[in-house]
Amino acid sequence: MDKTIIPIRLVQKILALMAVAVALVMALAVPAVGVAQEAARPTHIAAQLAAEGPIAAGQTVMVAIHFTPDDGWHGYWRNPGDAGYGMQLKWQLPAGWQASEPEYPVPRQLLISGLMNHVYKGPYAVLVPLHVPAGTLPQTGVPIALDAQWLACTDVICVPENAQLQFRLATSGTASDAPRFAAWRAAIPALLDQRAAFEITDELLRLAIPVPATLPLERPHIFLGSTDIINYAAPQRFSRRGNQLIAEIPLALRGDAPDAIEGILAFDEDDGVHFGADKGAVGAAGVPVAPNGAMLPSLLVLLLGAAAGGLLLNIMPCVFPILSLKALSLARAGENERQARKEALAYSAGVILACTALGGLVLALRAAGEQVGWAFQLQEPGVVVGLLVLAAAITANLAGMFELPSVSVTRSGEPASAFATGVLAAVVATPCTGPFMAAALGAALLLPPVEAMVLFAALGLGLALPFLAVGFIPAVRRLLPAPGPWMARFRHIMAIPMGLTAAALAWLIWRLAGAEYAFLAIGISAAVVASLAALGSGQRAGTRSLRFTSVAGIIAAIVLAFGLADAYDPPQSARSETALIDAKPFSQARLDAARSTGKPVFVWFTADWCLSCKVNESVAIEREATRDAFAKAGVIALVGDWTRRDPEITRFLTSHGAAGVPLYLWYPPGGSAQQLGQVLGPETLVTLVGTGPVTGPISGPISGERQPSVSGGTLLPAGSASGSD
Structure with a gap:
């Protein structure tokens, strides 16, 4: 038995020694050259070591780890955000050498299912300072090695990856990677030489960062290096107080509050500064800053803008369908002063309550991480079905098919009717952001909740102002025609635009959810109208003999409603074949x-x-003149369809201070975005393309030119001072 065991053990030892020998031979075979040596390519992200130039004893050399993700894949910043993990590095350096903390470029935000990630989607380099001790260096160069581990992800899956990277640092010669290193250094955010201050309240992390008041901020965002402190996906509010930028970020603090924090203040998607902050007094917020860097007007100016926008909304095309309801209410209000005031107050209460309720819901959803904007309710097929049924019912009411006090607009002395009309006016009118409204609504998404709700109330007040004028100014009320038989005829005529509104809503449902869904929605509306018509017939006859028909219609509507979920099949968003402008669907990548x-x-x-x-x-875009002007100038056109909810478009709208659509942006060659007015004339774009400067309403440049450095607080060059991230 022993004679059998001993030879086997000898064989095992021999094999082990052979494996060690092979490993030593491979280790000694590392080339002694001063250029990058690329490891075996990982599955999805390639990594490569490179050095800035020849090394010298007693100095610091910068080494780069250059990553190249495959298309659709991304790597992570050292604080990955809500998901993922940062890179892990294990250096093998000669005795006495030291590696400092890695220095990262400005990451980008990636929001997936409410989780915010800090990522790099294209090639990027992480720089690491290596400190070389004093002494003699070998002429053949100095070998170093690195075991790196990182996470590679798409928007769907993640794969842990690693690489063993080897490199021989040259001690003489020229730097072959100088051009690449210049670009890599420029991408590293410079270090502020002044410390910021921070404080933690019950709900917020508040920061006061010293940056000049003249520094343009296109899309400010704080990437906090310290973990477990903030809600990464929550909106960040910025304001300026002299040469300090005040940032307020909702908390998600786990554990004790730190004594110091650090991170990156991003000016836009590529530029930023690295800051450190100590506990201290931050002070009151200053003038609010929109995400595009523009300082918001004062609250008084915003309130006037919201009220003016609401007033003008009465004549915007999107509000026309409800003008029939207003017209009948205005005519009825001329009967007596007391009744007119009651009607005006009830209507105004309905408008203001609906506007503030919609605004509060938008703010609540955004605080919860949802990417929604103004008029988000019309992006939900179920809500539009409800509006279709309501529009069909009002059409039947105006046509005289039935009388229902809660929606009848011809009953005198019925404040509930005026209130319901006001609510309906606000719900139908608010999808469009008319002139003066854009700045106010965009600011409402940035201001503290109380001030934001005041802005939404001001919008409702502006929408209700004509009705209030009729109710409380006798001279205006006397301009109205006296009540009479004409009102019944006018009521029947106004059933036509309301019916067209119902048809438009049915078309919108088809665009949102598909043909079968729209067919069921129309069936539900028809069943409800048939039921109401049966009810009206009984009302006129003074009997209840048709109650069964009315109930049958309601049952049919309920049965059809159960089929909506299975019928949901939204069509692909596509440009009409008759569109004149060759526009591609918007995405941030396509815009870049x-x-x-x-x-x-x-x-x-x-x-x-x-x-x-x-x-x-x-009027202005889908015109032959615009098409020809675009073709002559080589204009690239992109269109963002926000009919259905699109988080990327919502984030982009918010980043430009817009709460809803329309939004028009012009990018001259090599220049920053210019925001056009929300009402375009026939020649606006033709003139714009032909002359360069924008004629007509414009919000001015969205941002200034990029400035890679800041003074007072001044910036230290990347890699100077402490040289740490």
Whole structure:
């Protein structure tokens, strides 16, 4: 038995020694050259070591780890956010050498299912300072090695990856990687030489960061290096107080509050500064800053803008369908002063309550991490079905098919009717952001909740102002025609635009959820109208003999409603075959690629439920003159369809201070975005393309030119001072 065991053990030892020998031979075979040596390519992200130049004893050399993700894949910043994990590095260096903390470029935000990630989607380099001790260096160079581990992800899956990277640092010669290192260094955010201050309240992390008041901020965002402190996906609020930028970020603190924090203040997607902050007094917030860097007007100016926008909303195309309800109410209000005031107050209460309720719901959803904007309710097919049924019922009411006090607009002395009309006016009117409204609504998404709710109430007040004027100013009321038989005829005539509104809602449902869904929605509306017509017939006859028919219609509507979920099949968003402008669907990547071509770019955001958007497209965009001007100038056109909820478009709208559509942006070659007015004239775009400067309403440049450095607080060059991240 022993004679059998001993030879086997000898064989095992021999094999082990052979494996060690092979490993030593491979280790000694590392080339002694001063250029990067690329490891075996990982599955999805390639990694490569490179050095800035020849090393010298007693100095610091910068080494880069250059990553190249495959298309659709991304790597992570050292604080990955809500998911993922940062890179892990294990260096093998000669005795006495030291590696400092890695220095990262500005990451980008990636929101997936409410989780915010800090990522890099294209090639990027992480720089690591290596400190070389004093002494003699070998002429053949110094070998170093690195065991790196990282996470590679798409928007769907993640794969842990690693690489063993080897490199021989040259001690003489020229730096072959100098051009690449210049670009990599420029991408590292410079270090502020002044410390910021921070404080933690019950709900917020508040920061006071010293940056000059003149520094343009296109899309400010705080990437906090310290973990377990903030809600990464929550909106960040910024304001300016002199040469300090005040940032307020909702908390998600786990554990004790730290004594110091650090991170990156991003100016836009590529530029930023690295800051450190100590506990201290932050002070009151200053003038609010929109995400595009523009300082918001004062609250008084915003309130006046919201009220003026609401007032003008009464004549916007998207509000026309409800003018019939207003017209009848205005006519009825002329009967007596007391009744007119009651009607005006009830109507105004309905409008203001609906506007503030919609605004509060938008703020609540955004605070919960949802990417929604103004008029988000019309992006939900179920809500539009409800509006379709309501519009069909009001059409039947105006046509005289039935009388129902809660929606009848011809009953005298019925404040509940005026209140319901006001609510309906606000719900139907608010999808469009008319002139003066854009700045106010965009600011409402940035201001503290109380001030934001005041802005939404001011919008409702502006929408209700004509009705209030009739109710409380006798001279205005006397201009109205006296009540009479004409009102009944006018009521029946006004059933036509309301019926057209119902048809438009049915078309919108088809665009949102598909043909079968729209067919069922129309069936539900028809069943409800048939039921109400049966009820009205009984009302006129003074009997209840048709109650069974009415109940049968309601049952049919309920049965059809159960089939809506299974019928949901939204069509693909596609440009009409008759569209004149050759526009591609919007995405941030496509916009970046278009701007990189050096050609002018025009981007517009629209929705099928926004009538003012469609009017602008008909009047100014989808025209032969505009098409020819675009073709001559080489304009690249992109269109963002916000008919259905699209988080990327919502984030982009918010980043430009817009709460809804329409939004029109013009990018001159190599220049920053210019925001056009929300009402376009027939020649606006033709003139814009032909002359360069924008004629007509414009919000001015969205951002200034990028400035890679800041003074006072001054910036230290990357890699100087402490040289740590």
